[in-house]
Amino acid sequence: MGDRKIRVLIAKPGLDGHDRGAKVVARGLRDAGMEVIYTGLRQTPEEIVRAAMQEDVDMIGLSILSGAHMSVCKRVLELMSQYQFHVPVFVGGIIPADDGEQLMKMGIAAVFGPGTPISDIVNKVKEIVGQEISE
């Protein structure tokens, strides 16, 4: 009957223009058979959450290299509870280890640093979304 596809939104919040990482991840997830919605540069948390909501994605991936990861992630999580739209969020970029731990405590589902193999990200996304669906 149904043929369920994993849908992921890849967004680039904040002001830095380095989106190579986001593109590599988007492409990798695409090649793993997922539908990836890429929103481009310089998105506000508000725009990201609304896009994710309209696209009804299973997961959001944020690429942040500007150092603003703590505040951006906090705001994204706040907005999701405000809209009552809850999906797991993963973050990629230059994230110091301590911050990474903090983010996980805040409710971020996964943090990927530089050099993470794409296959690791693909597997993690599948695992997390798989858990959500079975719940």
Place this chain on the structure above:
Amino acid sequence: METDKPEKLVLNQKSAQLSELIKKLRKGDQIALAKAITFFENDPELIFYLQGELQEILTQSKSHIVGVTGSPGAGKSTLTDAYVSALRREGKKVGIIAVDPSSPFTGGALLGDRIRMKRHFSDDGVFIRSMGSRGNVGGLNDSVFGVIMLYKLYGFDYIIIETVGAGQSEVDIAYVADTVVLVLSPSSGDEIQLMKAGIMEIADVFVINKADIEGAELLKMNLETILNISEVCKPIVMSVATSGKGIDELYNEIEKHRIHLYETGEISQRANRRMKKHAEAILDKRIQSVLRSIDSNDVNAMVNTVLAEICKSRFDG
């Protein structure tokens, strides 16, 4: 049949969930709208549960369906974005379906039409849904029919469907939209391209986008000549979508066409055509699923036998 039971139960469950979502989306709940679309995307046949009173409301709906098609990179998304701004200035609510190609190999897709529509992300009057073509080769996705119904129920005044980058024969949009906008750009090719059958035949409004680059006037002249030869009179709009040039004219031409459809009664023909195409899409899918359900070893053996026969007759004789 006994064996049908579990599947039927799931369907009943799904249709109950769907009716709940429809109740909510009709009150303006965008999350419910988004979730209902996912239902249809994963199972287009759920449409059969949209019966009765809903059908009545749907036939009364005046949402105008605009199809935007054209080759990859011609500027469909940018033009859509600019046209949406014009509609918003008039206070119209807009639902967008943006289709990009799915990989025939992995089924994955990179959906990037939103990138050009950023300025509408935080506007409550605009709803954007990106879709992979999921195996459809006509430039759309089979669930667009269902999504159109949901958009109508939500109450959008205009529904814009952006097809995948279309070359020559991706013409399904002609069966779906009330008004088809074909976006060309100066790199679209010479007049022979314009004379070819297929996508050039389906436009209600032609747009020559990127009109500020060389070749735009020549393209317009060629297009006018071709339209003259075929004795059709269709508007040609020159635009630069990135600067907004020509967008008011596009808006006006679409309005003219919309009014023309109502005055001539053609609007109901288009609606019928859409329903027929929808029925065909469902039938196609069923045939495919029956074919898939045949034991694959048998099919492979059959295909191999046929291929071997063809090769044999070819080389032997």
